[in-house]
Amino acid sequence: MSSQRIHAVDVTARNLKANARLSLKDQQLRNNMRSAMDSLISKRIISMPDEDERENLRELGNKIRARALSELPDLLEQLEANLTQQGVQVHWASSTAEANNIVLKIAQARNAKQVIKGKSMVSEEMAMNEYLTEHGIEALESDMGEYIIQLDNEKPTHIIMPAIHKNAEQVGRLFEHRLAIPYTDDVDSLIQSARGILREKFFHADIGISGVNFAVAATGTLLLVENEGNGRMSTTVPPVHIAVTGIEKVVANLQDTVPLLSLLTRSALGQGITTYVNMISAPRQAGELDGPEEVHLVLLDNGRSQAFADAELRQTLNCIRCGACMNHCPVYTRIGGQAYGTVYPGPIGKIISPHLLGLENTPDHPSASSLCGACGEVCPVKIPIPALLRRLREENVKSPKQQPQIMDGQGSRYSAKERLLWKGWQYFNSLPWLHKTGTFFATRLGGLTPKNLGPWTQNHSAPKLATRSLHELAKQHLEKKS
Amino acid sequence: MNARDRILASLRSSLAGTTPIADPFDATLVDEPWRYSPAERVTRLKELMTAVHSEVLLTNSGEWPKLLSDVLAARQINRLLIAPNTTHGQAFSAYCQSVQNPLHLLAYDRPIEEWKRELFDDVPASFTGTLAGIAATGTLVLQPSPDEPRLMSLVPPLHIALLNASQIFDNLYQAQQYWPKPMPSNFLLISGPSKTADIEQVLAYGAHGPKDLIVLLVEDA
Numbered sequence: 001m002s003s004q005r006i007h008a009v010d011v012t013a014r015n016l017k018a019n020a021r022l023s024l025k026d027q028q029l030r031n032n033m034r035s036a037m038d039s040l041i042s043k044r045i046i047s048m049p050d051e052d053e054r055e056n057l058r059e060l061g062n063k064i065r066a067r068a069l070s071e072l073p074d075l076l077e078q079l080e081a082n083l084t085q086q087g088v089q090v091h092w093a094s095s096t097a098e099a100n101n102i103v104l105k106i107a108q109a110r111n112a113k114q115v116i117k118g119k120s121m122v123s124e125e126m127a128m129n130e131y132l133t134e135h136g137i138e139a140l141e142s143d144m145g146e147y148i149i150q151l152d153n154e155k156p157t158h159i160i161m162p163a164i165h166k167n168a169e170q171v172g173r174l175f176e177h178r179l180a181i182p183y184t185d186d187v188d189s190l191i192q193s194a195r196g197i198l199r200e201k202f203f204h205a206d207i208g209i210s211g212v213n214f215a216v217a218a219t220g221t222l223l224l225v226e227n228e229g230n231g232r233m234s235t236t237v238p239p240v241h242i243a244v245t246g247i248e249k250v251v252a253n254l255q256d257t258v259p260l261l262s263l264l265t266r267s268a269l270g271q272g273i274t275t276y277v278n279m280i281s282a283p284r285q286a287g288e289l290d291g292p293e294e295v296h297l298v299l300l301d302n303g304r305s306q307a308f309a310d311a312e313l314r315q316t317l318n319c320i321r322c323g324a325c326m327n328h329c330p331v332y333t334r335i336g337g338q339a340y341g342t343v344y345p346g347p348i349g350k351i352i353s354p355h356l357l358g359l360e361n362t363p364d365h366p367s368a369s370s371l372c373g374a375c376g377e378v379c380p381v382k383i384p385i386p387a388l389l390r391r392l393r394e395e396n397v398k399s400p401k402q403q404p405q406i407m408d409g410q411g412s413r414y415s416a417k418e419r420l421l422w423k424g425w426q427y428f429n430s431l432p433w434l435h436k437t438g439t440f441f442a443t444r445l446g447g448l449t450p451k452n453l454g455p456w457t458q459n460h461s462a463p464k465l466a467t468r469s470l471h472e473l474a475k476q477h478l479e480k481k482s
Numbered sequence: 483m484n485a486r487d488r489i490l491a492s493l494r495s496s497l498a499g500t501t502p503i504a505d506p507f508d509a510t511l512v513d514e515p516w517r518y519s520p521a522e523r524v525t526r527l528k529e530l531m532t533a534v535h536s537e538v539l540l541t542n543s544g545e546w547p548k549l550l551s552d553v554l555a556a557r558q559i560n561r562l563l564i565a566p567n568t569t570h571g572q573a574f575s576a577y578c579q580s581v582q583n584p585l586h587l588l589a590y591d592r593p594i595e596e597w598k599r600e601l602f603d604d605v606p607a608s609f610t611g612t613l614a615g616i617a618a619t620g621t622l623v624l625q626p627s628p629d630e631p632r633l634m635s636l637v638p639p640l641h642i643a644l645l646n647a648s649q650i651f652d653n654l655y656q657a658q659q660y661w662p663k664p665m666p667s668n669f670l671l672i673s674g675p676s677k678t679a680d681i682e683q684v685l686a687y688g689a690h691g692p693k694d695l696i697v698l699l700v701e702d703a
C-alpha cells in the first residue's frame with residue numbers, strides 16, 4: 001500500500017486499533033457516518049418489505065453463488081472462450097503486481113497518456129492509480145465519490161459510497177482549494193462542476209477502466225451496474241476499455257443475474273435497479289460507429305484461491321459487493337472505513353482482507369467485531385460472516401508452525417503463554433480431584449484476587465469470586481433436602 | 483506455469499473430489515412477485531420512472547411526433563440527434579417536413595472519432611427507440627446498433643425515448659426471455675436520467691449522462 005494515499009490518520013491495516021481510537025474522537029466523521037448508515041439501513045428495508053420474498057431471494061442468491069463457485073474453473077474457462085471468440089482479450093494475474101503490469105503493457109502498446117476510471121474496487125486493490133502515475137500515465141477517477149477522495153488523497157471509506165465520510169461543506173472546501181471553484185455547499189452545483197471537468201477527461205482519455213459486477217460465462221458478457229453514467233462513459237468513449245475483476249465474479253448464465261441484480265441494488269441502495277445496467281460482450285463491431293476498438297478483461301486472483309481452497313472460507317467469495325454488511329455494522333458505523341487500512345472495510349473487509357494481505361498484516365481484523373450478527377443477517381447471499389470471523393480468529397491463534405497451513409500469516413496472534421494457560425485450564429477441568437481442591441481454595445481465598453486485571457478493569461469492575469463453589473452449594477442443598 | 487494455468491490448477495485441486503451443485507434457479511421467485519395487468523404495466527412504469535426524475539408522456543401512434551416537437555419547442559431546443567434509418571426516425575423527420583418545423587435534425591452517420599467534439603458540445607438532445615420496457619423496475623431496454631450507437635443515449639443532456647406499451651414486460655426475467663442470442667456487443671437497461679448520491683446521499687441528477695430522460699409511451703402500439 002502506497003504511503004501517498006495515507007491521510008488524516010496513519011492508515012495501515014496493522015494499525016487498526018490505533019486508527020479506530022483516532023476515528024472515534026472525530027465527531028464530524030462520526031456524525032457523517034451515522035446519518036449515512038442510518039439512511040442506507042432504512043432504504044434497504046423499505047425496498048424489501050416482504051419478508052418471504054426477501055428471504056427466499058437471499059436463499060436463491062446464496063445457492064447461485066455457491067453453484068458458480070462449485071464449478072468456478074470450468075466457468076472461468078467458458079467465460080474466457082466466449083469472450084475471446086467475441087473479440088475480447090482475456091488476461092490472468094496471480095498478484096496485483098502482475099495485473100498492474102498487464103494494464104501498463106496495454107497502455108504502453110497504445111502509447112496512452114491518460115486513463116479514465118469508472119468505479120472499480122479491484123483497481124483499488126491493485127493501487128493501480130499510483131502504479132500508472134509512477135509510469136507517467138495520468139489515472140483519474142470519474143465516479144463522483146472516487147473523484148472527491150482522489151482529490152483529497154484519500155482511500156474510499158465505503159465500497160459503494162467512497163466519500164460518504166465527507167459532508168457537502170467539506171467537499172465544497174475541497175473543490176475550492178483543489179479546483180479553484182468558488183465555495184458552495186450546494187450539492188447540485190458541486191456535481192455540475194465535477195461533471196464539466198470530467199467530461200473533458202472522458203473526451204481526451206486514451207483508455208477507460210472499469211470493474212465488473214457479474215461476468216456471465218454462458219454468453220461472455222461483462223455486466224456493470226451504476227447510477228452516474230461514468231461507467232458507461234469509461235467503457236464506451238475511449239478507444240480501449242480494460243475491465244479488471246476478481247476471479248470469483250463469474251456466474252453461470254444471464255438468468256442468474258436477475259435475482260443477483262435485485263439483491264445487489266436493493267441491499268446496497270434500496271433501489272429496485274440502478275440507473276444503468278451496462279452489458280458488454282464485444283468491442284466495436286464492423287459497421288458500429290462507437291464503442292472501444294479493444295476490450296480487455298483482467299482476471300485477478302490475489303489471495304482468492306487461498307480462500308477458495310477451504311470449503312468454509314470459500315463462502316467469503318460469494319460476496320457481490322453490496323456493502324450492506326458495512327451499513328449495518330456497529331463497529332464500521334463508528335470508526336468509518338478508513339480506519340481498517342484495507343481496500344475492503346467493514347465485516348466483508350474483515351473476512352476478505354486476511355486472504356488478500358495475509359493475517360500477519362491484518363492481525364486485528366478478525367477480532368474487530370462484537371459478533372452481533374447483523375452483517376450475516378443482511379448479507380444478500382447469506383455469507384455467514386460471524387462464523388467466518390470466528391474461524392479466522394482460530395487461524396490467527398494457531399501455532400504459526402501448525403500444519404496444514406490454510407492462511408498466509410497463520411498464527412499472527414499466537415501466544416505461547418496464552419496457549420499454556422488454556423492447556424492448564426483444560427487439565428484443571430479434566431481432573432475431578434484437582435478441580436475440587438482448586439475451587440475449594442479459590443473460593444476461600446477469593447478476597448485475595450487483584451483489583452487491577454489489566455485491560456479488563458479499565459472498563460469493568462474486577463470480578464469477585466463466590467464464597468462457595470456451585471458444586472458445594474448443590475451438595476449442601478441436596479443434603480438439607482434429604 | 484503461467485498465471486492462468488496456476489490459478490486454474492489451484493482452483494481445480496481445491497475442488498478435487500467434489501461435484502458441481504445442481505442449477506438452483508427458481509423462476510417463480512423472480513417472476514411471480516412482479517406480475518401486472520397490461521394497464522398496471524403502464525401505470526407502474528410511469529410511476530417508477532417519474533419517481534426518479536424521468537418524464538413519461540402517454541401518447542399514441544398518430545400524435546407522438548407532434549408531442550415530441552412540442553416538448554423540444556417548450557425547452558427551446560432546436561437541434562435533435564435522430565436515427566434516420568429507423569422507422570421512428572423517419573416518421574419524425576417526415577412530420578417535421580410536413581409542418582415545416584425549423585428543428586435541425588442531426589444524424590449519427592459517421593464514426594464517433596469524426597465528430598466527437600460536436601457530439602459532446604453541440605447536441606442538446608437525442609431521440610431513440612427502445613427494445614422493450616420493464617414494469618417491475620421502471621426500466622427501458624435499449625440495444626445500441628449502427629443506426630442508434632451506444633453514445634446516443636448517453637452524451638446529450640436530454641434523452642428522449644419512444645416506447646410501445648405492448649413492449650412493456652412485467653419484470654426483468656420475462657424481458658430476458660426475448661433478448662438476442664448471442665448477446666450484442668452492448669446491451670443496456672436504463673431506468674432514469676444519470677444520477678448520484680455520492681455527496682451526503684443528496685440526490686443530484688445529470689452526473690455524467692443525460693440530465694433529463696423523457697419517455698414517449700405509445701399506448702396503442
